[in-house]
Amino acid sequence: MTDKTISLQPKIYQAPMEGVIDHHVRKLLSAIGGVDICVTEFVRVTDTRLPRRLFTRLCPELLEGAATASGVPVRLQLLGGNPESMAINAIKAVAVGAKAIDLNFGCPAKSVNNSDGGACLLQSPHRVEAIVGAVRRSVPENIPVTAKIRLGFNDRASYMDNAQAAAAGGANELAVHARSKVDGYKPPAYWEYIGEIREKLDIPVIANGDIWTLAEFQRCREQTGCQAFMFGRSLLARPDLGLQIKAFCAGEAYRPMAWPQIVELLWGYYQTTREIYPAKYLGNRIKQWLAYLKLAFPEAQVFFEKVKRLREAEAIEAVFFQELESPQVIAKRKTFAAA
């Protein structure tokens, strides 16, 4: 690989997804490859110093050098509106093992916004600056403090004020989900705003929102000029999207993951989480992942239909066995093994 191709390689981030991308999913996604940085679900900061176990439950990687088993660094995300409490808990997180802190200014949930956290803070850019500043000043300089914003709360008018506030507070990087809180998750994502932010700020800006495919990555890169990209739902829909992008950028051939590999991935996820989640929720996590996979793999829709009403381990596993033993899957497995 020449220096030129290295410099053309984008940095790929796994987006935080509360209730969806936990440490099990981070482990699987980072093992596939293509992901440079993972981010945890948010730790909700109240007025107290949170106990160590809360950090390690949400991010057991803190006990393993703050990296996944495949060595991908994991950033711990904090959410809250009180600069002092955020700073105190950032210090605690670092003491527990965090090597980077990300601050959430994007969560649209009513319950979160009503208790003064997430996207509602975008209504007061000076508060964004104060929170970032308090955390930045409280943790050692070698610990990156990053922020993740939307383009605004009720509308997108405050996008630049909030981006500049995060930078003025000392954020080392800024991830921008290209929608306002009111935009929710409705397409489109307004990538053009990210490009403006990137031009104005001196810190790396990470583009996020609706980058579902390699072609969309290319368009987003063109529109924003960014070198860093964050993928949430899209990475669940195409778990090797990071590899697809990196191979493309390096000019290398790459055969994207096909359904047989996806079933094996899902089977691995089911097996590792089977004992951990309460029995009454058995299968819920794979159904949740299938809901994203359906967007990229027609086979996932068929599989989802077969498991959607099942709650018993035996029944769910029978569907898996049927799929894992299907001639199509076995044939593909042999082809991959030979390749």
Ligand SMILES: Cc1cc2nc3c(=O)[nH]c(=O)nc-3n(C[C@H](O)[C@H](O)[C@H](O)COP(=O)(O)O)c2cc1C
């Ligand atoms: C179910 C769900 C949970 C999310 N949880 C978080 C979170 O904990 N912290 C955060 O900053 N963003 C969270 N987000 C937003 C994503 O990180 C990301 O910004 C958004 O989904 C757009 O990116 P995508 O189009 O690649 O999914 C969440 C999104 C979804 C759909």
